[in-house]
Amino acid sequence: MIKENDLDKLRDEISKYLGSKRLVHTLSVEEECVALAEIFGLGLENKMRLRVAALLHDITKKFTHEEQLNYCFNNNIFYTEEEKFTPKIFHAKTGAHMAKQLFGDIADEIICEAIKYHTTAKANMNLIEILLYLADYIEPKRDFSDCVILRAEFYEMINNLENLELVLNKILTRSFDMTIEGLILNKEIIHPDTTSARNFYIRKILNRD
Ligand SMILES: [Fe+2]
Numbered sequence: 001m002i003k004e005n006d007l008d009k010l011r012d013e014i015s016k017y018l019g020s021k022r023l024v025h026t027l028s029v030e031e032e033c034v035a036l037a038e039i040f041g042l043g044l045e046n047k048m049r050l051r052v053a054a055l056l057h058d059i060t061k062k063f064t065h066e067e068q069l070n071y072c073f074n075n076n077i078f079y080t081e082e083e084k085f086t087p088k089i090f091h092a093k094t095g096a097h098m099a100k101q102l103f104g105d106i107a108d109e110i111i112c113e114a115i116k117y118h119t120t121a122k123a124n125m126n127l128i129e130i131l132l133y134l135a136d137y138i139e140p141k142r143d144f145s146d147c148v149i150l151r152a153e154f155y156e157m158i159n160n161l162e163n164l165e166l167v168l169n170k171i172l173t174r175s176f177d178m179t180i181e182g183l184i185l186n187k188e189i190i191h192p193d194t195t196s197a198r199n200f201y202i203r204k205i206l207n208r209d
């Protein structure tokens, strides 16, 4: 199992790959993951996995778009024609790959999969994937208005609603709505994984399973 000591080493290592602002964000995502793991009763083994995923999730964020494409080409990472027009998602794909390459002794498949979907999300996520996605959105150092709003709504729901699964379904759906609205306003491409995630979690709320 992953130990605190492994996390300490990882924290030192990632500072080589992240700028100072991104490092602050990354450490804040880890802290938010700890808080969320507590709320949702994640077992110790998965809580440690979630913290590793948090520390590594933006490891390739510094790459330019060209570097992202080159990394994909050199490492046989598949992307669709459509994805060429969603540049923000590349760091999730390359990050998942690099996490395995550099830290494969602690970053297992479950961790890498969570990193891979931390930007778009996807339908039917496991709790580690959900909590990394959510922590990345609502960690308190983020001051983008959607993040601030979503964070406030999430903690208000946690305080008022007892059904944790319903809270997750609602907050995930709300986050996808905000993301999709922003993309439409900016005339940007919506990644199909985000659309299918939104449809999956809204169906859960509407009980149309
Ligand atoms: Fe990211």
Ligand SMILES: [Fe+2]
Residues within 6 Å of the ligand: 025, 029, 057, 058, 136
């Ligand atoms: Fe991030």
